[in-house]
Amino acid sequence: MKQDSKPIHSPLTGYGNDISPPTSLRSIPASDKSDPKPTLRMVDAIAIIVGIVVGAGIFRTPSLVAANTGSTALFLLAWLLGGIVSLIGALCYAELSTAFPNTGGDYHFLRRAFGRRFSFLFAWARISIIQTGSIALLAYIIGDYLSQLYSVGAYSSAIFAALVVVTLTVINMIGVRFGTGTQKLLFILEFSGTLCVIIVGLFIQPSTGALAALPAAPASGMTTAMGLAMVFVLLTFGGWNEAGYISAELRAGSRKMVPVLVISIVMITVLYLLVNWAFLRALGVERMAASAAVGIDLMRVTLGEAGVFLIGIIVIMATLTSINATIFTGARTNYALGRDFRLFAPLGKWNARTSAPVNALMVQGIVALALIGLGAFTRDGFQSMVDFTAPVFWFFFLAIGVALFVLRAREPGAARPFRVPLYPLTPLIFCGSCAYLLYSSLAYTGFGAMAGVAILLLGMLFFFAIR
Numbered sequence: 001m002k003q004d005s006k007p008i009h010s011p012l013t014g015y016g017n018d019i020s021p022p023t024s025l026r027s028i029p030a031s032d033k034s035d036p037k038p039t040l041r042m043v044d045a046i047a048i049i050v051g052i053v054v055g056a057g058i059f060r061t062p063s064l065v066a067a068n069t070g071s072t073a074l075f076l077l078a079w080l081l082g083g084i085v086s087l088i089g090a091l092c093y094a095e096l097s098t099a100f101p102n103t104g105g106d107y108h109f110l111r112r113a114f115g116r117r118f119s120f121l122f123a124w125a126r127i128s129i130i131q132t133g134s135i136a137l138l139a140y141i142i143g144d145y146l147s148q149l150y151s152v153g154a155y156s157s158a159i160f161a162a163l164v165v166v167t168l169t170v171i172n173m174i175g176v177r178f179g180t181g182t183q184k185l186l187f188i189l190e191f192s193g194t195l196c197v198i199i200v201g202l203f204i205q206p207s208t209g210a211l212a213a214l215p216a217a218p219a220s221g222m223t224t225a226m227g228l229a230m231v232f233v234l235l236t237f238g239g240w241n242e243a244g245y246i247s248a249e250l251r252a253g254s255r256k257m258v259p260v261l262v263i264s265i266v267m268i269t270v271l272y273l274l275v276n277w278a279f280l281r282a283l284g285v286e287r288m289a290a291s292a293a294v295g296i297d298l299m300r301v302t303l304g305e306a307g308v309f310l311i312g313i314i315v316i317m318a319t320l321t322s323i324n325a326t327i328f329t330g331a332r333t334n335y336a337l338g339r340d341f342r343l344f345a346p347l348g349k350w351n352a353r354t355s356a357p358v359n360a361l362m363v364q365g366i367v368a369l370a371l372i373g374l375g376a377f378t379r380d381g382f383q384s385m386v387d388f389t390a391p392v393f394w395f396f397f398l399a400i401g402v403a404l405f406v407l408r409a410r411e412p413g414a415a416r417p418f419r420v421p422l423y424p425l426t427p428l429i430f431c432g433s434c435a436y437l438l439y440s441s442l443a444y445t446g447f448g449a450m451a452g453v454a455i456l457l458l459g460m461l462f463f464f465a466i467r
Contacts, residue, residue, distance in 0.1 A: 201278025
């Protein structure tokens with residue numbers, strides 16, 4: 001793309017090195033709208049990041065990791081490596097977030113590096129696949145658990161899931177203080193519940209009879225497929241990149257994103273290691289590999305059926321925390337899209353009174369509800385959404401890693417309060433990890449991956465149509 005002799009800068013987006021868009025797509029003047037205010041404290045940011053990452057996944061994926069490692073040492077090593085890779089990625093994000101703080105997060109980084117077409121494609125994917133799909137998936141987890149406690153009919157899971165999305169969307173529309181306050185409350189409940197699981201697994205002796213009743217995976221059924229194990233581990237670590245969407249709203253300034261990211265990743269890694277150590281002590285790697293729900297099995301062999309009810313509540317709290325944080329950050333991409341393209345101008349309105357992108361939150365909620373409705377009529381809807389979400393997610397994650405190299409070369413004079421250490425080795429490791437996970441997700445999802453690609457192509461056609 002040809003560069004202008006003088007970079008174009010917007011008060012919000014501040015991009016350089018991009019040609020001015022046509023009138024129909026030109027950004028709305030900043031004076032027409034309220035801008036985000038730095039209202040988030042560091043503890044708010046940490047609660048949001050940890051809340052997104054530590055969800056129901058830690059109670060589902062350990063059995064898959066155990067089946068693909070085959071030993072206690074390799075099992076724990078996989079989780080430790082997951083924390084290290086995530087920390088490397090967080091350092092790359094720390095440079096981008098401190099150098100180019102923006103409510104648009106990934107969208108803003110990709111626009112600066114690759115231009116309007118690519119950033120539009122990313123925003124389209126966030127609205128139609130990545131973020132709304134994650135919200136719907138998480139909501140269905142809660143719907144399934146609540147339906148086990150109290151069913152309201154054939155579509156019980158979908159009804160509960162929809163109620164969760166509506167409630168949390170309204171909470172975030174009320175205002176950023178109410179939304180982050182809810183997030184901190186949910187985070188405390190989630191952390192307390194996870195700590196309860198750790199204590200039970202490490203300090204309560206399992207019942208011999210209940211333990212013997214659980215199936216154990218035969219040695220022939222366990223493999224040492226470390227690469228596949230890492231796919232599940234890193235999926236469980238996913239979500240810390242949402243920090244990019246709150247960098248412009250941090251009260252202490254964007255350069256504080258470095259300690260926020262590092263503290264968050266270290267907390268998550270320690271928590272995951274402790275939870276998995278508790279699973280190992282109570283169940284052993286063979287029973288974990290054969291388990292469909294390691295959290296339920298852990299509580300059943302230690303606390304009985306009362307423990308099963310307790311783990312259900314803990315999983316619901318963990319999932320609610322992830323959904324609320326995902327809703328909070330997801331609407332920021334829609335908001336940035338509305339700032340850049342006049343056709344989507346309603347999404348780019350920021351409510352100064354509540355300090356929230358109300359319209360963007362509303363649209364995000366409607367799309368998530370549509371996906372929930374689709375899942376209600378498709379019995380494998382949960383798995384299908386996982387299939388076509390994962391490849392798209394890792395594709396754009398890889399693009400962010402490449403964007404770090406592009407922006408280093410294109411904007412060498414930009415102020416960088418933090419530079420990723422051991423450049424270019426560190427971002428190369430991050431890009432390599434993303435490329436491998438992109439390949440793995442395409443290889444294992446098949447038709448679902450093609451559906452995601454089809455939606456991306458539809459977004460590109462839509463971009464040219466509105467031009």
